[in-house]
Amino acid sequence: MSQSTLPVSAFLICQNEEKVIERCIRSVAFCREIVAVDSGSTDRTIEILQALRAEGLPLRIIHEPWRGFGAQKQFALDHCTQDWCFSIDSDERVSPRLSRAFAGLLDDPAVDGWRITRYDYINGYGYVPPAARERYHNRLFRRGKGRFDTDALVHEGILIEGKVRKAREGGLLHYSPIPLHDQMLKENRYSSLKAQMRRRDGKGARPWKMIASPPVFFLRWYLGHGMWRCGWPGFIHCAKGAVYSFLTEAKRYEAEAVERVPVIEPVEGLDRY
Numbered sequence: 001m002s003q004s005t006l007p008v009s010a011f012l013i014c015q016n017e018e019k020v021i022e023r024c025i026r027s028v029a030f031c032r033e034i035v036a037v038d039s040g041s042t043d044r045t046i047e048i049l050q051a052l053r054a055e056g057l058p059l060r061i062i063h064e065p066w067r068g069f070g071a072q073k074q075f076a077l078d079h080c081t082q083d084w085c086f087s088i089d090s091d092e093r094v095s096p097r098l099s100r101a102f103a104g105l106l107d108d109p110a111v112d113g114w115r116i117t118r119y120d121y122i123n124g125y126g127y128v129p130p131a132a133r134e135r136y137h138n139r140l141f142r143r144g145k146g147r148f149d150t151d152a153l154v155h156e157g158i159l160i161e162g163k164v165r166k167a168r169e170g171g172l173l174h175y176s177p178i179p180l181h182d183q184m185l186k187e188n189r190y191s192s193l194k195a196q197m198r199r200r201d202g203k204g205a206r207p208w209k210m211i212a213s214p215p216v217f218f219l220r221w222y223l224g225h226g227m228w229r230c231g232w233p234g235f236i237h238c239a240k241g242a243v244y245s246f247l248t249e250a251k252r253y254e255a256e257a258v259e260r261v262p263v264i265e266p267v268e269g270l271d272r273y
Contacts (some may be wrong), residue, residue: 005058006103009080009143010088011035013072017090018044020175025052025059027093030102031086033058037076039066070152077148086140087158088172092118097170098142105140105167112162113141117171123180125233127173132226134174136166151200154193183240191247198252205253213249214242 010028014021014036023035028034035047036059046061051058064075077085084106088094094102098116105114115136119127138146138158146160178186218238221227227234 001140001236005032006024006030006058006106007083008086008102008106008140009033009035009082009084011037011073011076011080011084012088012090013037013039013069013076014041014045014090015039015066016041016043016045018048020091021045021050022052023093023175024088024090025049025057027085027099028088029057030099032058033082035062035076035079035082036060037064037072037079038116039064039072043234068152069154070148070156071150073156074148076149080143083143084140085143085146088139089174090170091176092174095119095150095170095173098167098172099170101167101169108165110163111157111165112145113138113164114167115164116140116167118174119171120237121173121175122230122233122237123177124236125230128227128234129151129229132229134225137165139172151197153197154190154244157216180240181235184243187240187244191244193253194248194252195255198248199255203252205256206249207253209249210246210253213245217245218242 003166008028008031010033012024012033012035015038017024018041025034025036034057038046038049038061040063046210049059049061053061060079062076062079066072066073073087077087105111105226116139119130119132120134121127136223137227138160139161141158141164142162146158148156148158218241221238221241222235229235
């Protein structure tokens with residue numbers, strides 16, 4: 001299959017992504033359709049998208065109020081028209097190796113979807129080496145074979161029906177050079193959403209996970225995903241994720257504990273202090 005104008009709808013959601021979105025869009029210029037759903041940008045995001053469309057990129061810009069991560073991405077997917085659909089985030093770019101391999105991924109008639117890895121950008125280091133890639137994520141699938149969990153508040157995944165394989169060539173370059181202070185605010189917000197989701201789904205708190213989950217998370221990424229290759233920046237990257245893991249479990253426990261012991265200042269029994 002020819003590399004140009006592949007029968008793929010690349011789709012993404014965005015809000016105030018002026019610093020990263022142009023390179024994202026240009027990296028999927030080989031797709032026959034690019035669907036960008038904006039939820040109310042106040043920076044230059046829309047201006048940049050309109051300029052890219054004026055250049056001739058097959059870009060559709062849709063405005064839609066925020067529905068939540070899962071529902072917003074499903075909304076974008078519902079507007080895709082090509083045989084294949086490709087989910088990409090605004091701060092991601094298709095790597096050169098993946099771009100060259102893309103046409104071949106569409107040629108296997110027995111495959112309904114592909115899982116693709118990511119390479120994180122780490123402050124103080126740059127993009128991690130190829131051997132330190134992330135886990136593989138469902139990203140590319142035949143239209144009608146994939147869907148999002150619309151109830152997912154965060155970390156929304158794609159459920160694909162049929163045979164799914166790993167794309168071994170290249171991956172997504174994840175360019176998110178957020179300072180550690182701001183990144184921890186993001187991890188704090190995401191851990192609240194994750195804890196809320198688990199409580200909503202009836203998954204009670206497991207206090208032992210506050211002890212077990214952080215070191216398991218850290219070691220899985222530091223050793224299993226090869227982040228040790230990135231020196232101290234890699235160590236910080238993994239520790240940051242371990243903090244997120246702890247906060248998620250701690251917030252689950254705290255919510256249940258507050259139900260048992262309401263936050264009311266006691267007025268009796270204070271003589272012992």
